[in-house]
Amino acid sequence: MSEVSSVADRKSGQPREGIYSSSRLERTITVLAVAIASIGLGYLFFTQLWWKLPPDFGCRDDFTRGGLCFFLQHAADEADASNILLKAEIVRSSPGPELSVPIGWATQLNAAFIENFVQPNIRWFGYVVWSTEAWIFLSMCLGFFSRLGALAAIGMSTQLMIGLAHTPNEWEWSYILMLLLSIAMFGLAPGRYFGLDRLLRPRLKVLSERGSRVGRLLLLFT
Template sequence: MHETVSDRGSPVEPLDTGRGSRGAVAAVRVVVGMLWVANSGWKTPPDFGQDTGTGLFRFTRYAVEHPVFPPYTWLVDNVVLPNFVLFGYAVLLLEAALGAFLLVGLATRLWAVLGMVQTTAITLSVLNAPDEFPWTYYLMFAAHVVLFATAAGRTAGLDGLLRPLWHRSDGRVARILMRVS
């Protein structure tokens, strides 16, 4: 293993990039993808719980009933709730896509960022709600940071298989895919 030297003159070993490390990152990617798929399963159209005050509607209302960040509370109360069915479909689509793309490891860095954004929105909705464990959301956010930082789809994912093709291509889509993978 190649050693580098820190500013203080002591040896610094680079991060382990062996098979075990790559396998662990791939496993985290798949588990996080499965989490999003499972999470999208209880968001049920056509009203997403609006008529009964359950499901996604209930958890979205928490942002108003147990506010965390006043501008977010205002957004939920004045934009999201009046357009709730449209919001419900957008959430369902986003979370199902997060799960699918992370499972197969395609455009993983893009989906990791979207996962951070969605996790932040969820956190701002439920952080002060009764019976919520805040560390759940902090760990979920941290998992997405790891997926982004390690480009997790490059190991046992489609990003790793397709990057050589994208690299050889002069097309705009290929350049974009290189950046988000």
């Protein structure tokens, strides 16, 4: 019955319900919402580029203090902090949150990664961090390989959430919401609604249909 009504709607020109609505107003609202969210996420990472510019990434004293080095050390030092996220204090009189997710294992792994790999190699790994955030900004704002940009945002947001969200004087939901927005952008692939991906996808689709594995992979990331 639903298929018959759907066909009838298309023939009659009536707007359809859902994300593929034929209503111009609905499509416009969807595109605007996705574009604002995508550009907003990109701008968030844009604002974080300038306090850790290469080549020293804001660090001082032979890459031991300040700038990016400070936050890396802070994440490592606070690995043994409360180590829980998604805290919900349902009963005010109860000691501690009734609902929470333990992340101690993740904070310990993150601290080990920072201390044993990132900090000893900060002179070149800092470029990886900075370039990744710059790529997220460009990808999200231009709609260019936007799903790949969102995937990078998921990685960065996850690391920030694990390293900093549980530490004192931080609002954990600022990091959780950043991660959730990145996941939403990965699912939506905002470049399909606006930006350069709308120009790339028809060409990549041709390559994919010809059996090109590279074309199929690139199509997935746009």
